[in-house]
Amino acid sequence: MNDSVATIFLNPMNFGLISQSSPRPPFDDLIQRLVSLRNKHNQIGQKRPVIVSVDIPSGWHVEEGDVDGTGIKPDMLISLTAPKFCAKKFGGPHHFLGGRFVPPAIAEKYKLILPPYPGTSMCVRIGKPPQIDISALRENYISPEFLEHQVEADPLNQ
DSSP states (O other): OOOTTOOOEEOOOOTTTOOOOOOOTTTHHHHHHHHHHHHHHHHOOOOOEEEEESSTTTTBBBTTBBBTTSSOOEEEEEEEESOOGGGGOOSSSSSEEOOOOOOOHHHHTOOOOOOOOTTTTEEEESHHHHOOOOOGGOOOOOSSSOOGGOOOOGGOOO
């Protein structure tokens, strides 16, 4: 992986819906590289890559989540069909549900409560969007007016 170029990593690898074993080679190494890459960027103050996981973040148990703390910690999770139980442990700022193709009979049988999709969209945001601290976006709190000693006598010479 060339960590100096990539800013977004798509993590579509999951290891089966009932798998309780650790990921096998070569996937175990790939997961560890992504986790290490993210930690390395945090330690040296660089902008860390964004990780987008599909359905189940790699290294997570389908029901329990990141049990041993070695799985990928994505910024975004895209759940397919319906969120898996492990999605309750997802702490990232962006969670989407993709696929509006669950027949009503299946939704009723499994007691799925799925959100409405806007228009013809194939995905919908679930969970809360990240909160933005507006005051943190300001560069400084100095008034934008000029001070008297910063202004020319002739306003056309500004």
